[in-house]
Amino acid sequence: MSRVRVLVGTRKGAFILSSDGARKRWKVSGPHFAGWEIYHMKGSPLDPDRIYASQTSSWFGQIIQRSDDGGKTWNPPGTKPEDLMTSEGMPKGESNMFVYDASPETGKPLTTHQWYDGTQHPWEFKRVWHLEPSLSDPDHVYAGVEDAALFESTDGGKSWHELAGLRGSDTGPKWQPGAGGMCLHTILLDPNNPKRISIAISAAGTFRTDDGGKTWKPINRGLWKPINRGLHSEHIPDPTAEVGHCVHRIALHPSRPNTLFMQKHWDVMRSDDAGDSWQEVSGNLPTDFGFPIDVHAHEPETIYVVPIKSDSEHYPLKGRLRVYRSRTGGNEWQALTKGLPQRNCYVNVLRDAMSVDALEPCGVYFGTTGGQVYASADAGDNWKPIVRDLPAVLSVEVQALP
């Protein structure tokens, strides 16, 4: 019988939750990296025991950690087992050097972006928000960072270099940070086309490369409402602008990589042309503000969001935590409530904190800022907390194991 492993990043460490395929009884391991912020952990699709972790701290900066045994032991990449064998042994990795590339050879020497006061501000590395292991090589992994840029490592996370063409694209000086910082938080790899990568940045928007990361173009056309609905479009004065869109998350189903789903600051959107144009599919959602969005593992038109009251009130409507599912790729949404708190619930669900497993039926998981990780083993019909008192959850990834 297959097994499931849930990788949970929190404000104060990492937790690994594991179960057999029934997904009823869970073993909790952690905290790993206790006291550090774990923004994200993700396993290689080719070798699920190879897991990358972003360990970060306002005090001590960024560390990349790697496990090669499914999360039992961790080392900064670059440390060899023999480095740790003696009593004086110590990790020798130096896996945290993220230095922006401003060389004329690889792009334009871009060193500033727009600051809150309209002036240009230097790009300053803060942390890794998201790690996306490659679909073709376990040693190849991408990192989305704040201040927004895309890095990659081809040596298992030991050394990193920037795909500078993204910041070097003409719009870079117009990017500006959202409230959570100017972060590159989503990296979608196209399983049919290794040269195509789509990424999202708050609050610059969505960008795509079709040449493996050399050149990028903004793909934000249609991310605006023809009719300004109340306050919803106020955060961007020119709604047709090429950049400046606060994209919270994008998702795709591997069988249809040209269809992208997006949860924006407001609005749930879809694109059927790989992001060249977008249509709103918020439909009957009670509020279309939110952070995560994900796609069912087996049904490419079944998608999930967690509606949040508003940009000023980051909690569920009326204190009722509800996942909404659409089986029609948007527009028609159904509230999923069984097993979720339906009163006095004022948690948030952050952008990287939802994931699905590929078992049958599809499992859906999400973590909250209140420290609960909820799981459904039946595609969202019924929910149960696996754990309920962790530190605030930043990210959730699920692995189905043989």
Added chain:
Amino acid sequence: MIRVILPPHLRTLARVDGEVELEVKSPVTQRSVLDAVEANHPMLRGTIRDHVTQLRRPMVRFFACGEDLSHELPDAPLPDAIASGSEPFLIIGAIAGG
């Protein structure tokens, strides 16, 4: 021998217990002590000083002999008591945040 006390999170990261003892050539300065810490524990590069600018990270402080030396120049000599090893050089995570 120079004695350095790391904050708990960096001790975990470097997998050391208690104080770190280092040979540091004269002159003993913040820069020479931190260079030695990083040479012995490459894992700590970037956690105390910025990789590029080599400046102290904003929420890290340097204390010695009851003084906060965080704003001293990196090449200023440290007190004799640090150079002789009678007092430790303390690297501290600032009191801030959660």
